[in-house]
Amino acid sequence: MQTLQQKIEDLNALVLDGRALEAFELYYHPDVVMQENELAPTVGKDANRQREQDFFGRITDFRGAEVRGVAVGEDLTAVVWHYDYTHQDWGVRNYTQASVQHWQDGLIIREQFFYGS
Numbered sequence: 799m800q801t802l803q804q805k806i807e808d809l810n811a812l813v814l815d816g817r818a819l820e821a822f823e824l825y826y827h828p829d830v831v832m833q834e835n836e837l838a839p840t841v842g843k844d845a846n847r848q849r850e851q852d853f854f855g856r857i858t859d860f861r862g863a864e865v866r867g868v869a870v871g872e873d874l875t876a877v878v879w880h881y882d883y884t885h886q887d888w889g890v891r892n893y894t895q896a897s898v899q900h901w902q903d904g905l906i907i908r909e910q911f912f913y914g915s
Contacts, residue, residue, distance in 0.1 A: 803870045807868070816860075822847060827907040830906055862880075878894065
C-alpha cells in the first residue's frame with residue numbers, strides 16, 4: 799500500500815510527464831471538490847474531469863512545469879508548482895501556484911489552488 803508521500807510523488811510525476819488526466823483518474827475521489835483561489839468550487843469527479851479537459855484543451859504552448867516543494871501531513875498534502883504556458887483564453891501564464899490536497903480513503907477529496915492573477 800502506498801504512503802501519502804508516495805502517492806503525491808507519483809501524482810506529481812504523472813503531471814510532469816504530461817499525464818495529468820491519468821493522475822486525475824487514479825488519485826481523485828468520486829466526490830472531489832476542487833476550487834481555484836476563492837472562486838466557487840467545482841463539485842464531483844465528472845464536473846472536475848470536464849473542467850480539467852477544458853483547461854488542458856486550451857493550452858496552445860506548454861513550456862514547462864516544476865515542483866518547487868512538497869509537504870505531507872495527516873490526510874493532507876501541499877505542492878508548490880511553477881507553470882509556464884500559453885492559454886487560448888488567458889494568454890501567456892508564468893506563475894507559481896500552491897495546491898493543497900485533502901485525502902480521504904486514499905484519494906483526494908478536496909483540492910484548492912492558490913495563486914496570484
